[in-house]
Amino acid sequence: MTPYLSIEHVEKRFERNGVSSHVLSDINLRVERGEYISIIGHSGCGKSTVLNIVAGLIDSSSGVVILDGKEVRDPGPDRSLVFQNHSLLPWLTVYENVALAVDKVFKRSKSRAERKEWTLRHLDMVNMSHALHKRPSEISGGMKQRVGIARALAMEPKVLLLDEPFGALDALTRAHLQDEVMRIQGELHNTVMMITHDVDEAVLLSDRIVMMTNGPSATIGEILHIDLPRPRNRIALANDPRYNQYRQAVLSFLYEKQRKVEDLGQRRQSSDSKPQAQARA
Template sequence: MSNHYLSIENVDMTFTAKGVESQVLKGIDLAVERGEYISIIGHSGCGKSTLLNIVAGLIESTSGAVILDGKEVNSPGPERSVVFQNHSLLPWLTVYENVALAVNKTCARTKSKAERHEWIIKNLEMVGMGHALDKRPAEISGGMKQRVGIARALAMEPKVLLLDEPFGALDALTRAHLQEEVMRIQDELGNTMIMITHDVDEAVLLSDRIVMMTNGPSARIGEVLDIDLPRPRDRIALADDPRYNHYRQEVLRFLYEKQRKVESLAQRRGAGGEQEKAKEKRMAKA
């Protein structure tokens, strides 16, 4: 069994629609340590969200396994909270009630009613939403909704926080503020986080490692980049940091240059495999 905190082991994912199979992921191997911030980046359609959903237990991989803290993941569970791009708040509930719903579900046996109340307030205050407890989603901004979504996920005390493009629908200024909040929260709590993103600057700013996916179908992990930048990180200071710009260029180079080489190599391997099958068929007939 893996000694890593979270281990994704040889995961394949194939979907079947109308009798036609489509392989989305092939041979995904990734080890994540406790407290790491991992970003997964790649072009649209490369299976990033599919991989996150497998880790969340929302879908089951065709083959391979996900091991979290020594236990195999095969269904959703409170130890893996998800923050989606769409905040997913229930519109008829208040900010407080949206977080309470998750806390009462996961902490009823471990916390008293008073303790749960304090915990809800603490998590909402952590994301700067303690002033809006009685507001409903329609009464607050998109950035505020996403803060509530993050508070709800954190309040479940997950072992891993999964973020599926959590800032993708926000304006640039709100996005920057929430990135700062997430960095502060992770520094304070030491959460293990896995984030899907299309944003290269966001990935470099937030991550300990960036996992770069090849294009689908049969997407793989093409490269993993270690981000050796001290924490806490200041986006203004990093703008002139040669290491930051080097990492940024490395990701862009993979996405727009190395990606083509990886695809070309895969195509050559595929062609070689077809030639080998044809040769075997000829030998069988002989």
């Protein structure tokens, strides 16, 4: 069966001042329609690079990304991206920030009245109908992220890309927004790929968690399937043995298995350098 989103043998190298940096090595991932995928790993492992390649913001050095049967070559409205920073235009109101994206995507396919109704529907979906005429400087950080999510969803993307969307928020606001995203994804059944550093967030929201090895030449180390029924309740899951087993599995990879891989690599480097040292002696 052909996957909805396919990342095939993706590599990424950056060149700077004649020095090549190998960031990603042989990334392979198949995502089904309606799946919620989280990518987790230590800082610098290339998580955001993977997301930006899927978004079409940067090119891979080799390999290919295929979405719904078409190769991804450039940015497009079929992939909307929500950043950790809300990225709202400060001179526009809440309504205007979302309407701008709606007009861009649906100007030819929807009438002005339909576009207005579509914009209002998505702002209501994230509970921001009360702040339509406020500017970003007049609302909280959590509200700004709600508007950013509404704008991304209003574009009706095939894949919603989230780059640590809750990372800059306080714990209570983050929990509320996570619940909102779960509710919306349950209603729309949209395909989501999210970058996170938060183990609990990944287990709570995801169908699968993709665990990255450390760079350079980072790759997918393990993929964990999360078999927890939906809708999910964070309070109930706190005492669920399976939830805690999944959480432990991710922590084990990040802090134990990853360290063993690094130690093995260091030993190999050390053993490779010994013959060279002996030859110089």
